[in-house]
Amino acid sequence: MNDGIAIREATPADLPLVVRFVRELAEYERLAHEVKAGEAEFGAALFGPAPRVFALVLEAGGQPAGVAIWFYNFSTFLGRHGIYVEDVYVAPEYRGRGLGRKVFQYLAAKAVDEGCGRLEWWVLDWNQPALDFYRSIGAEPMTEWTVQRVTGDALRRLAATD
C-alpha cells in the first residue's frame, strides 16, 4: 500500500502548494467561505523566526499529493507538550494509498521521539470515513469535552470589557 508515498517537511518553495491544498480542504469541509489565508500569511507563520506551526508535504510517486499542518499543544496534567494535528488533506486522486495513515504514524513517531504525551486533533462529527479511520489507528474520541470559541466581534468585545 505504501509504495511510492513519502512525507517531507515543507519549505518556502511549497507555499503555493500549501495554499492550494488548504483551499481544497476547506471546500471539502464546506467551509470555503472561512478561508482568509494566502501565501503571505502562511509564509510568516511557517517560515518566520521561531515558528510555532509546521507543515508537511505528502508525496505519491514524486508528485505533491497533500499537506498536513501541526503544532505543539500542552497537557497541564502531564506537564508535557503534545502534538496537535490541525489539518490533513490528501487530494482526491491520491486517496486510498495510505497517505493519511502515514501522516499520523509520522507525527506519532515524532511525539514519541520528543517525549510528547499525546497526539490530538478534532474531527467533524459527520465525517464517518474519518471517524472509522481514527478508530483504526487507536484514537479515542473525547466525547465529554466540547470546544468553545470566541472570535470576530465577540473577541473584540470581550477584549474591550473591563
Added chain:
Amino acid sequence: MNDGIAIREATPADLPLVVRFVRELAEYERLAHEVKAGEAEFGAALFGPAPRVFALVLEAGGQPAGVAIWFYNFSTFLGRHGIYVEDVYVAPEYRGRGLGRKVFQYLAAKAVDEGCGRLEWWVLDWNQPALDFYRSIGAEPMTEWTVQRVTGDALRRLAATD
C-alpha cells in the same frame, strides 16, 4: 466586583504555586489520577528556551488565587495563530470575584493585540456553571467537532507501525 484582583505573568518563583493549583484543578475535574507533572516538568516547559506554553498567576488582595495556562494554536483557514486556554483554576475561596472572567478578557485582549483570530478552549460537558459563564463572554460551542486523542500504548503502537 473586580476590586483587588490582578493577573500577572508567572515567574520561576511561582512553580510551587503552579503545581499546587494544577493538582487542585485535577481533583475538581475528577482527573487527579492523570496528574504526572511536578516542578521540573513545568519549569522546563514554562521557563526553558523559546517556551511554547505560558502561565498566568491570578491574585486577589495580593494573595495568589489561581493559575491559567495557555499556548498559541493555529487556524489554517485564517492563516493566523489563535490563543488556546489550556486551563484556568481559581481556588474555591476566591471564586465569585470575577477572576475567571478577567483571565478570558486578558487573553482576548492579547489575542486582539497580536492579530490572533480566535480564543479557544475545551470544557467538560457536565460543568454547567462553566458553560453558562462561557455563553456570557460570547463563546460559541463547536458542537460539530469532537476531539480525538492517541496516547500511551496506542501512541507507541502507532509510532512503531509501518
